[in-house]
Amino acid sequence: MGSWGLIIALLALPVYYGLHDLIHGYQTGFINGHAVIHHDLTLLGFNLLEGLSNGAIWALIAIGYTLVYGIIELINFAHGDVFMIGSFTSVALWGALGITVATGPLGVIVGLVVVLIVTMLISGSLNVLIERVAYRPLRNAPKLAPLITAVGFSFVLQNVGLLWNGGNPVSVSDLVRQGDKLFNISGVTVHRGDVLAIGLMIPLVLGLSWFVNRTAPGRAMRATAQDPEAARLMGINVDHAISLAFMLGGMLAGAAGLVYALYENNVWYFQGFQAGLFAFTAAVMGGIGNVRGAVLGGLIIGIAQQLADFRLGAQWTEAVIFVYLILVMVLRPRGLLGEVTREAG
């Protein structure tokens, strides 16, 4: 019952709009004063593709939430703002490297790879620093105390962003010409931005899974998440393992920041707030502590967001996403793929 209800709930929006397009059709423009009406699923496909691209960004951020929650059971409210700082850093970096729209393709690719690596390192280190200053001293404090320092750091980072780039969204140069069409999949045009977002997310997630599941530091991290006390007794440096989780989460947030800047072509000191909210929702929806769950949750939220933006109007997007979340929580209290935290073992 629960599973079927869940599947029906999750598919409700896309199926509804698919049927709507097939039966009532949708209008793409005018030819000789007559509205052009189509009766196919191309528009829905377009929505889904855009949704996946957006979702790829949310997924990268959501992994940071899920790693940190899995290991120290803290909702890291500052994480969205680390993502924002990542965006700002990458824009500043490509400015410093002198990459502009006029730079040749090779220059752009090499330059952006450098920007990506440096941004990831900076965001990761920032996240580690936050953990060191604001969370580690509270390791044995009441459970909600670090939540407030997280909020505090989130405010501090927002203020940094505010002083850095001002109070309004700043448009940045469209380095990869993200709107250019690349190829068609049965009528749905794939743009460069989509390939960039999804194409960067997949290797990063695979790399992360490999690191967490196959390497010694990754195993130490998982052990700490499962039982910090036993891990300590086994000779694992718990502090290092926790720092590592923050490092990895911050790095992915930095990568997401770069993708966001290239994809949306603007940055804003407040962008981390909504991103953080959506990504945290994605992490919870997928099952907190579960990396695959975070990716799945991110993609679902991206699609829901895109459908709501496009079909209902952007002012309803948050409501749609949160109704989805409540449905998932009611039907599946531990998230779509199940949580991986201490109590659940």
Next chain:
Amino acid sequence: MNELRAQINEWREAIAQRIPAAPRVIGGRWSRVFAPAALAFMIVLPFFFSSASGFMNATIIALAYVVMALGLNVVVGFAGLLDLGYVAFYAFGAYAVGWFGSSFFFNAHVSVLSSVAAGSIGIHLNFVLILICAMIVTSIAGVIIGLPTLRLRGDYIAIVTLAFGEIIGTLAVNGSDIHLGGGQTLTAGSLGISALDLPYFPGVGKFGLLSLRPWYWLILTIVVIVLFVVRRIRDSRLGRAWIALREDEIAAVSMGIPLVKTKLLAYAIGGAFGGVSGVFLADFNQTVNASQFQFTFSIFVLSMVILGGLGSIAGTALGALALSYINYYLIPDVLNTVPHDLGLNFDLTDLSIGIFGFLLVLVMVLRPQGLFPEQRRRLELAGTVASEQTELAGAGSASVTGGGGTGGGFG
């Protein structure tokens, strides 16, 4: 049975020996001497300031936040349900004034015990009636928000309440597109409903916008009532049930505490206080603007509760006063010109969220248990007690609570 009782008594004695008497920061003397003195001071406070000063304005807002924080403390502090969507109750309270205390419903002509003449456009209820409406609406909203969280544990509750808060906020913003018929919309969206009825009490008269003193005494009265009520509830059967659920849900339920009823009452009662404060704040600001109902607000109030001392009534009130003064008085009014005086070319308000955030981090790192922690938590955190004894103290909390509860005061 007798053996069990003997065993429990033995444990109690052991606890009494092992745990040094809880350090009484505030003892019985506080309630008898200091509380009336503090109250008298608060009552005469407005006479030392001009009636429209920035300080009075900040004080009134701070007291309204005290009510807000005490309400959230019921949910998060007493019952241990992390609520990140408290802004929903603020919104409901504010819309209670917007709907029932202005000419917003232009098709209606209702006036009940109000300063507005009968037959005027809109619904105009007396301020007290609006408060009651708000409490009813927010209690129901609390139950509705609470229902889906019953099956959830820990931080999942946080995200579901957050979701509700955001949905209510979105509805408020988009309410101007929701038509109820006759050209009437649900809310006025970000334009806001303004020109709200000023509080009016038969025999006392109508409040003015320029004289802040009546507003001050009104909110002070509300604060005193709420403090009294919250204290009585905490020490009641219901309050002890909340604390038992918070400490160990499974144990509490197996001892016969009704889970659903107890949890839902926490949301309902906590929500009702938020509604009261929302009514007051909206009326004081003279606008119900949908863009006020943001997640940040929930976080702001939660910071007050945790910073002050989760579960502690005095701590929560103190945290609310401290953070409100910092946010509404210290940074914008007092310290704003400091950089200029030092020869620097920026306003401190540019840094206000940063300073606020920095203070949150600093206070929490220095005092992880909050400014004024709950007595029970202070016991638990007493480092000299071995962990086994701490658990015993939790299990035998009846005696411990008795000590804390009868001590009196706002502890």
